[in-house]
Amino acid sequence: MLALHPDHVYVHADLTSAGLSQGSITQLVRSGGILRARRDTYLHPASSVAGVTAARSGGRVACTSLLAEYGVFVLEKRTVHVQVPSHATRLRPPTGVRLHWAPLHRAPSPRSLRVEIFDALLQSVICQSPRAAVATLDSALHLGVIDEDGLDELFRLVPRRRRALRALVDGQCESGPETFVRLLLRALGLRFQCQVWIDGVGRVDFVVEGWLVIECDSRAHHGGWEAQVADRRRDLALAALGYASIRPIAADIFADTPALGRVIIGMLQRLGPRTDSSPARPAPRARLRSARA
Incomplete structure (x- = not known):
């Protein structure tokens, strides 16, 4: 058998x-x-559902659908992305399916239901919005799905209009919402640190201008009453050390990033500037990054 x-x-x-x-x-x-x-x-x-859909379409799971199966962050998961032969341009996809015809750069196994992950990442840069593409690549780099050399090769193959995104990928952020916030802070020209360890509190996602802590919350990591209690106690510990903290949820970060920017600027204008005398330091095994636009 x-x-x-x-x-x-x-x-x-x-x-x-x-x-x-x-x-x-x-x-x-x-x-x-x-x-x-x-x-x-x-x-x-x-x-998988995506695999069955791809097989019924005569192709392979590709782009963001494949990356989601590897645990890489993608912003939109409802559409199934399928790689089909380049000669199948007359094929009309069913509802909820997006077809990719461009030739692959890595040859998958003849039996495989999936394209190679390098091609999926390449497709995702073209297929998604710039911010979502950077978040996907941040996630892939953080998870070790691709390395810096692979990223350099990938960006030599993307359309010229997307090559500037390479400078925005650093792999520090552990989630898509964190990358969206990092790009926002960078665009606002604020001083910030990613993945910072604060004595008595632990690791926080961002420290902005030395005193404003931003924690990016999602249902996956902050659901349930026990997690809510732990978060509230962290906020109190931060307040005792002189930090202010905000916890935007992932859905709001994705839906209206500019609104979050207005909140951050408003807090900095009303409550800052402050003298930075905090015990903050880079989290263990994480690099410290300060950025200005």
Whole structure:
């Protein structure tokens, strides 16, 4: 019996060469032991939704859909991105599917349901907004999915209008919302530090102008009452050390970043400047970065 892999696609000949008769194949499809995606295309029943969609479209999981499967941050996950052969330009995608025809730079395994991650990252830079693209690359670099040399190669291949984004990628931020805030602070011309350790508090996402702490909250990491209690106690500990803190939620950061900028500027104008005598220092295993526009 052929041992199917959830990330691979199979044809009828693969199954028969493994000793399955047509009757056995039919029975396995009916019982759910094999998934028939389209004519002469079979999958493991545990293949991802994006993988099944790609197989039914005659292609491979690509771009942000593939990156999301690796845990890399992408801003929008509802659309399934599928790489199809360059000659399939007349193919019309179903609702919720975006097709990619451009030739790949890394050849995936013939059976693979996925493009290589380098091509997915390259596609994501072209396919997303500039800020979202930087957040995706920050995430990929932070997770070790790509290294600096790989980024340099990637940016030699992107359209010229996107090459300036290379200077904005540094891999310090651990989440998409953090990257959006980092880019905002940079655009505002403010002094800030990323991933800072404060004695008695722990690591915080940002310290702006020496005294304003910004923590980027999301449901994934700040849900539940116990997490809420811990956050409130951190805020009190920060206040005792002379810091002010704000906690914008991810949805608001993405939906209206300029509004967050107005909040930050308003606080700095009303409550600052202050003398920076804080015990803040770079968080362990994290680099310190100050930036101005």
